[in-house]
Amino acid sequence: MKLKKFFALALAAATLALALTACGSKADDSADNSDANTDNQSAETVTVKLGVVGGIYDDLWASAKAALADEGIDLEIVQFSDYVTPNNALANGDIDLNAFQHRIYLQNEIDNYGYAIQNIGNTFIIPLNLYSQKVSSVDELKDGDVVAIPDDLTNGGRALKVLEAAGLIELDPNAAFNPTVDDITSYKVNITIEELKANTIPSVLPDVAAAVVNGNYALDFGLKTDEAIYKDSVLDVEEYWNLIAARTADVEDPDTAAIYEKVVEAFQSSATEDVFNNTFGGYFIAVGWDQDLINQ
DSSP: HHHHHHHHHHHHHHHHHHHHHHHHHHHHHHHHHHHHHHHHHHHEEEEEEEEESSSSSHTTTTTHHHHHTTEEEEEEEEEEEESHHHHHHHHTTTSSEOOOOOOHHHHHHHHHOOOOEEEEEEEEEEEOEEEEESSSGGGGTTHHHHHEEESSSSHHHHHHHHHHHSHHHHHHEGTTTTTOOGGEEEEOOOOEEEEEOOOGGGGGGGGSSSSEOOOOHHHHOOOGGGGBBBBOOOOOOGGOBBBBEEEEEHHHHHHHHHHHHHHHHHSSSSHHHHHHIITTTTTSOOOOOTTTOOOO
């Protein structure tokens, strides 16, 4: 009788041990499967590094970043403190894309440094509006009044085109999109044009009759578009359009180009336009979103 009880207890113990081993095996298999699923999910997530200049771009790209995350693309915003480094970093492969410049600047960089990079999508144009603390309309400007404009070639040329569109001057048509003061052929109002550093112009508004102010500096100084005495209407000159740049070799690779196309599409969205209008009061204007530059 005791012997039977001994065998019964031994059998029960063996059965319990077998059951525990089986459970442990299932738990291990489950853990292995979980790890495998995590690895697969990580493998499916693609990181794209986007170089920008200025914290404002975090807001401009926020909606695109969120949309891309749903598609398995982690858009990593990489900040630079100057305008020289981002194209060099792109050409060297430190980042995948950048979005901080317009076409004139990009072409100048390519011409000077031989970068094999290109425009893959248009983003926006920032208007250069004419502001004044002394007059309420362009018609009130008179002979002898000082009008300040940026002294750098690109923004200075745009500013002169704004003054021409406002009816203050006429420019030599052969000067194309980048005129200088030497290209002024006549003054409809005999104003004095003073060229100053773009970042200083808002602070001199009390001292001049009017000034053409870059949109980013107007934002910094709290100037609103509806306060401008003349709003920039020269928005169809493509050389002034800002853009997303990529390495040409990446654009030529179908798989990489497909990812970058999603990035462009995510930015060129109604959600981004809402940011332009609601967060930044219209200082950013969508342009060229109908151009397919990747597949051209």
